[in-house]
Amino acid sequence: MHGHEKGTGIGLEQGRLLFLLAILLIVVATVSLMLGQMKVPPGQIVRIFAAPFFPIKRTWSPTLESVLFEVRLPRLLAGMLVGAGLSVSGAAFQGLFRNPLVSDHILGVSAGAGLGAALAILFFGNIGAIQGLSFAFGLLAVLMTYGLSRVYRTTPVLMLVLAGIIVAAFFSAGTSLLKYIADPVNNMPSIVFWLLGSLNNASNKDMAVAGPMIAVGVTVLLLIRWRINLLAMGEEDARALGVDTGRIRTTIIICATLISAAAVSISGIVGWIGLVIPHIGRILVGPDNKRLLPVVTLIGASYLVAVDTVARVAMETEIPIGILTALVGAPIFAYLLRKNRSGW
Amino acid sequence: MAPLVTVRDLAFTYTGNMADPIFRDVTFSVGPGDIFFLLGRNGSGKSTLLRCVSNVLQGWQGTILLAGSDISRMRPSEVAKEIGYVPQNEVPGFPFLVKDIVIMGRAPHLSVFSSPARRDREIADRAMETAGIISLADRPCTTLSGGEWQLTLIARALAQEPRVMVLDEPTSHLDMGNQVKILRVVKALGQSGLGIIMASHFPDHAFIAATEAAILNHGHVACKGPPDKVVTDGELRLTYGVDVKVLYVGEGIDRKACFPTLADF
16 A cells, blocks of 8 residues: 655655744744844843743843834744745645746736835835735736636636736836836835835734734635645636636635735735745645645745845845845756756 | 436537537436447537536536436536546646545545545545556656556546546547556446446447447437447448448457448558
8 A cells, every 4th residue: 555645755744844844934933033233142032032921030121122022023923924925825826827837926916016015105105005005006906817817708717817917017017107207316216125025114013914814815725725736637627526616716816815915015026935935845745735835834934034034134234035035036946947857 | 227317408509609509409318337438520529518418518508417406506516426527638737646636536525625534535545446546646647658647537536436427538549558448447337337428539449338329420419329320331431421341350359340441542
């Protein structure tokens, strides 16, 4: 008989792999909290976080406490949620579109969000408006893609891809226009910087709004993850297996869009995560989404926190995270393609 | 015995114009143990007919009864518990393992939020044993040969635990050995009591496996009945547009086979 728990890939038992990845996430998160202008040793981090619950003498300054709780912790949570969210929605889209090269941006969410943010920077200038408008325009773009794809009733998945290209081109042109007419001293740099992505603005308040949205989206996708396998076999096959393909497709699009739009609204446009992380996951556990999605959630969270930590501490000024994810992601991807020549 | 599948006056069009249908007035029924062979030339609408019967395609007119119930009033998952559909499909882009694909047949029996459990894995194992591919269970599907892939799809349909199996040209693109392997599995399934509807490009195979045959030609079922009555010189010429002789072959083979005469070669 054959073993059922072992997939393709490295053949590590699933439970053990998830445990190791959880440990990795905890280590990366701790290191991220330690580093910055104020260095904090790991023991002190444990004490500071335990202090509200246990009688521990506060030997640290209130400034340090507020740096940890008001700056580094929300940023850490934002990194984990955005990283996990973009990875899971990327993997789900790759199943839905039956193509491992599809990313979470395929339906135009980031192009829409970019225009929303540019409008907000030009006309309002405050962070609340930027987040609100980028979220709203991200949703609007996907809604337009979805509506356009339903004009023609055949091959819904192909039509979604084409409609996504059309809508993204339209919104990107709008963003370019705004950049062109924007005041080149103040507004244009802010637009450009926003488009490059950063977790710099993540605050506890944002996390209270965007956090639950990403968490709900990820949870639903994790719950239906085995059904995503069925869609990956193709529309007709899935129907023959009794799947209500229209409903599950819409569910995946809603969840992935909610995740991406919420992520973009707090972090700007962070590319490559939804492409690279699912590939790493497939090398570890194979293409079965039942095993893949939990693994991808944990790796995505660790990866973005790690990259964001580098973005914060590597240079005097912060490096936009979108530059780093591409700078790191592209070579990783090239390496994976070479290594994984046998298939996806 | 009462028929498992009853198709009455079935018609379908892709254009929305019923004056220009792919087929119409199609009527047949399949009972337990029947192996119903659907012949017809390329583009005659065999695949479309099978996809309608499996409820993969919608928008057909007429009546399809599944064990007496109107299929158009059934949920997709209810249909999938009764009909296992084996499509003419390419291998997916992702290297799913054979066992991961076979277990997808359990989908109609599982709720949206659940994934397969031990019992489902046991059923999938049995399906792979029946199809003779248990040794391939841990192979990525991207490494399979055409015959192995076809058997994987048959095992997946078996895992649905259906009473009816619909196969769309399962022997096309296969070498002779694999064709015989598929026919053997199909015949065994029929003998175990499943109702089988199968499209084929090989009239010869009707003599090997079918209990009933029909020819789809110009949008109509031109001929229907026992293979001996349907697969004849005249019908084959009308269907394929070439002269064919159906001859009885002795020599320990003891069945009929079809030979194009090639008189004008």
